[in-house]
Amino acid sequence: MNDKLNRDAAQGAGQPQGASRARGASNGLVAIMAKEFRRFFTDRRMVITTLLLPGLMIYATYSVMGSAMQTMFSVSEDYEYQVAAVNLPASIKPLTEQAGLDFVEIDPASTEQIAQIKQRLSEKDYDLLAVFPADFDARLQSTLGGDAPPSTTPDIELYYNSTHTQSATAHSLALGLLDSYKNALLPLFSVNANSDVAYDLVTKEDEAGFMLSMLLPMFMMIVLFSGAIGVAPESIAGEKERGTIATILVTPLKRWQLALGKVVSLSCIALLGGASSFIGLMASLPRMLGASGAPAGDGPGVLLYSTTDYLMLLLVIISTLLLFIGLISLLSAFARSVKEAGTLVSPLMILVMVIGALGIFSQSAQENLLFYMIPIYNSVQCMVGIFSFTYDTAAIALTLLTNLVLSGVCVVVLTKMFNSERIVFSR
Amino acid sequence: MGGTDTILQVTDLSKTFKLSAKQQRLENTSEKLRRAVDRLSFTVRKSEIYGLLGPNGAGKTTTLRMLATLIRPDSGDALVDGYSVVHEPQQVRSRIGFLTSELKLEEFFTPSYLFDFFARLHNVDPALAAAHKQRLFERFGIGEFSEVKVASLSTGMKQKASLAISIVHDPAIIIFDEPTNGLDVLTARVVTDYLAELRDAGKTIVLSTHIFSLAERLCDSVGIIVGGQMSVSGTLDEVRAGKDLEDRFFDLYQQQAGEAA
Incomplete structure (x- = not known):
């Protein structure tokens, strides 16, 4: 026992143990996050495939789709009918x-x-x-x-x-x-005879909001999920497959720091990917909306929403991403390789798509608050609410809380998994 | 048991693995469990090189992994510098450097970055780490490769970088699983010379190997493991008992096999 004390004292002389330990609690977490960011941002290929391509591809696809729909469902003005x-x-x-x-x-x-x-x-x-x-x-x-x-x-x-x-x-x-x-x-009576009056009292806001609330939630969910798939399996199953995670596990780094550091940094990266897709979508929106009969050429739908709406959207997106990264991380930690992780994640992807598709059929957001405790569904309904101007702040708060709690559970389980030799050394 | 100069005390360490149905078929056995390590005990004194010797599958790697706190023993314990691998793994981790060919460096990064990264994980003071890095990189000739991605390094250079990085925190004990596996003669020599150097500088080294000549040349003490059990453990001379180490191993092996039959 004395021995131990002496040794500690001797080491204390070498380096300021007390101070470094206090600093160490956050140091490890920061080091893990910094490494994840460095891994991503210094890899030109990853930056291009995760950040630039999604936005560009969505812009290109939706613009082409919009133009095609426009030519499909409308007749040009100088067309001569046969x-x-x-x-x-x-x-x-x-x-x-x-x-x-x-x-x-x-x-x-x-x-x-x-x-x-x-x-x-x-x-x-x-x-x-x-x-x-x-x-x-x-x-x-x-x-x-x-x-x-x-x-x-x-x-x-x-x-x-x-x-x-x-x-x-x-x-x-x-x-x-x-x-x-x-x-x-035979003028028995007439309906809407005055051509100078706009009888449809729909506001431009409503019309575009209705379109957006139909299209966007499913789109956003898929984009967020794909962004998460782009980074999490590589970082967790990949490190496990390549044997680099064990190298980290023999250091005094706490397992929760590894789990939390990964989930947070991967969520940030996936968020950037999601932002890229969102910008691409917004840029292509005028053409899409023009094609579907909603106000065209009035600039992107971006301007329809207030800063508060966007803030709400951002919060919902962040909490959803944390949850997605958490869930995919768990599956990736369970998998023995990146490939296997991909296989494990695909049923979840289908689930997300199906729940996202439900949003298309919602006229306005779900009013029963209890539904906002169902993960994934709650995010879709919040987005429907935000895009159709019918959201309830309590519903969004409940969604954020649910998603954060579940993400926390994911981090705890991931920590346990990093502690399990069967998970880390499974072959 | 264990005088003041004992730095590692292993007592009745045991580990059992479940065999999968496939493994059972491959090995033609109906056993569901495999005792990889069976009540293993040994002591390592400060500033010596201790070699765990044994054939493949004897339980050497499993033992070292338990000492490195990567896997938990089913029973028994090991005190590393006074700290239990079962109850104080965190303390153990900051006192050991663990190196095996299975633990890899992330190929995307450079040795220099990884050194700094692991220094942070080990809470090493940045200034101290920088000085340490320069010394180690120079010692291993990594200097000119320090900014080259690990992926582009040769096997030997990777191993040298791994070695440097595994001792980033200047640990008192270095645990090394098969130190020369897969290395060419030159690199193997650099590694073994460095281990001797570390020992001379007061560090303790526990390594595993199935190469008896390496053990004879390098180790101060050895333990021979057969079938997960310690056959004999002591200083090199005690274990050899006047014989060649390899011959001594075969004697023990046959003795144990005879007992088993």
């Missing part, structure tokens, strides 16, 4: 130009030509064929006079192809044209 009419009545003819439909008149006798047009319609090579009764105007007058039986009411046939965007648009233009002509003849 439309034909049989027996085009003199009363309607003057109105067609205003509607932007320049009908080619077809002789009712040439059944072959009519059949040909129908064939082209089914092949999406033609936009519209309107077939009027030969005596349309005369029958219309007698119907208006009230002296004809209902069976003689003239019927107009509009042939079109609903899967062909131009054809569908021509069809609705023709319907509108005929409808307004009908209303002009």
